[in-house]
Amino acid sequence: MTGATLSELSARARDIFRLVVEGYIASGLPVGSKTLAGSGAVNLSPASIRSVLQELQDAGLLAAPHTSAGRMPTEIGLRLFVDGIMQVAEPSITEREQIERGLASGGTIEAALAAASSALSELSAGAGVIMVPRREARLVQLSFVPLGPARALAVMVAEDGSVENRVLDLPAMAGAGTLEQASNYLTSRLAGRTLAEAVAMIRDEIAGGRSALDAVSADLVQRGLAVWSIDAAQRPVLVVRGQANLLDEAALHDIERVRLLLEELEGAEAIAGVLDAAREAESARIFIGSENRLFSLSGSSVIASPWRDGDGRVVGVVGVIGPTRLNYARVVPMVDFTAQSLSKLIAQDGFSRK
CATH class of the missing domain: 3.30.390.10 (Enolase-like, N-terminal domain)
Incomplete structure (x- = not known):
């Protein structure tokens, strides 16, 4: 069986699957049965946990990178988690203030967008990217x-x-x-x-x-x-900030993937094509790994949301690019909040057009 649905999983399999995904997102490392048993969150023996982990692996939701290692979610597993299990929370007051501070910095639209992209990058530990609206000079x-x-x-x-x-x-x-x-x-x-x-x-x-x-x-x-x-x-116009965030401690175990991702981030036109896929969405869209061809080699994820002008027309897209272990529950609402804040400023003509 591959790509099991939530309804096909038992309650204990869902709980263990959720804990593995959350543990992987937090550490970037596979999660083993001893770790799960020692956490106290699962009232099962390590042997019973290993049995459930194997079931989840057979279902295509988890993978074992090494024979003796723990498990990590597959792209199919991450998609199931994001669509059916993940609990999204609103951005904290501190996170909202940091994003709004960047947008309120004044100056040209490019300067404000660069500040917002930097804030997203710092908060998400990924690369913040914003598609700048095309200039429509008379x-x-x-x-x-x-x-x-x-x-x-x-x-x-x-x-x-x-x-x-x-x-x-x-x-x-x-x-x-x-x-x-x-x-x-x-x-x-x-x-x-x-x-x-x-x-x-x-x-x-x-x-x-x-x-x-x-x-x-x-x-x-x-x-x-x-x-x-x-x-x-x-010549798509993009503002990209925070590529250095992709070189964290967990990335040292996967240098080739990070190298591929950094190369992909150099292709402005290609990234614009990825962001364009989110233009018709009402809120943030999530592309995990090979769901998007551009990042299929590096196995990276994209969270992107459109922003609009005063007439409700989509003029750009804001997003975060990073490894598949992005904290989706935290980053998705931050990206949506940034898009909404950008839309408000555009509607209020809060940007200099110089």
Whole structure:
């Protein structure tokens, strides 16, 4: 039998299973029958406890890393514990105050998010990670500056004074007149709009033949928009704090897993994909080990919760990444509380937009 349900376990098997999981989460080490018998929490002999442990192992809920060692939960076992046994408590006053202090530190949105991520990391003993909402600056103009016969510099200026440049290849037959026509057309459509709003309108105009652009200018406009669309998709903005917390005493027994996890944390785009999976959730989602492909090699877990703007739209995700022995009962409510606090500050326009 593999992947037993709670209803298939006897009362004493459930109790022993819970104690093994809680002991493993607390220490990061397998839990043996002598430890359980000596705790006084189980009124059974070590031999009887070993028999129950073997039943739980046969059910796929526990594993024995070594022949003479105790047991530790499998990913299936952890999922059963999280979904059916774990008792979640509200964050303590101290924990709430530490998270709120970080968010109330003022300054830019990035600074406040970094402080909140650091607080989550310290409280959870994992890596705190927050997906920063995409900037939706209102634009002023977009112009093309020739760099040679086949290349140009696209220059986009926003109302907040920020300027971004991208180099792009020119379509065949694109001369000075084409660059000027495309620049004037884009500026007239972009002014006062976000890039997303302008892109939708411009592409609709071009597709419907309402742009009054010739084929070469229309091609240039599409290329000019594409360099920003592609770039934004490939550069997710994340705030990650507390990777050093992953190198605790228990991790010394599993250096290879921690090395893999630290490598995985370097991939911002990949982590953004993991967090995106939580965007539609009402509260925290938990991904354990191989339930998420990115962290299947390191056997790590992710707890993530979406946060929203004043209109209720999801603008980002906050979470904690760490070993599968994360204290889920404690970390889940902290992640949810951080997401709710972020949502409140955004709704109250508590962040500087500079």
